[in-house]
Amino acid sequence: MQELLKRMHEWMSAYMKSFYTDDEEVQNGILIKEKHTGYVTANCIALAKNLNLSQHDVELAEIIGLFHDVGRFYQYKIYKTFNDAQSEDHAELALKVIDQLEFFNELDRNDYDVMRFAIQNHNKRTVAPTDDKRKILFAKLIRDADKLDIYRVLEPYFAQENADKMPNFITGRDPNISPDFIKNFVEGEQADYRKIRTNGDRKIVRLMWIYDINFKWTMEKILERGYIEKIVENLPIDENIAKGVQLLRKHVEKILNA
Ligand SMILES: [Fe+2]
Structure with a gap:
């Protein structure tokens, strides 16, 4: 899966850069999400290793981290907001992008289903019920990795003087x-x-x-x-x-x- 992962990183990198713009407000939003994507991917790998998952599953965690917010770029370009209620659910948008990417055909079908489930459920209030333990594990993993980084992003704004x-x-x-x-x-x-x-x-x-x-x-x-x-x-x-x-x-x- 190493070679596939490399291509995925290259694609994601180019995809994020394709949203760069002279509009300063939009550009800032895009850069926030580019940085977030990098940190969440790193969090997914570290957490998966901490949980003693197999090399294969650490790589699957990496893929989920890398693509979990792929819907954010289109969302911000079109709606100029990260607010799902005011635009579209960004996890559903992510799945639409993912479904058009041919290299996902090279992923094992079970892994692909697990990835889609984890990404779809990464931002919901609760994880959808399922008997599939792998789906639950990876959904929990991306939810933790994502929240940990959102705390990093929001930290400067918790102080009242920075509220706005x-x-x-x-x-x-x-x-x-x-x-x-x-x-x-x-x-x-x-x-x-x-x-x-x-x-x-x-x-x-x-x-x-x-x-x-x-x-x-x-x-x-x-x-x-x-x-x-x-x-x-x-x-x-x-x-x-x-x-x-x-x-x-x-x-x-x-x-x-x-
Ligand atoms: Fe995220």
């Missing part, structure tokens, strides 16, 4: 958190991100991702890099939020000690 510097800024500067989101946080359940209204809501949604981290490796990286603390220190001071943070820290400990 975020690319595609849509939520307003309000640091307060909507009652629904506080309720979700205290109960340790995922919030409905379609209901995000404030900058505080956005931070809570990112913090709640911690409950959706699947592997100890990812949690260790998140902790090492201080992403949780960075969000927590920028939340409003409130008794219920403090309760939610306490619950979250217990969950982190549980994953680390698993």
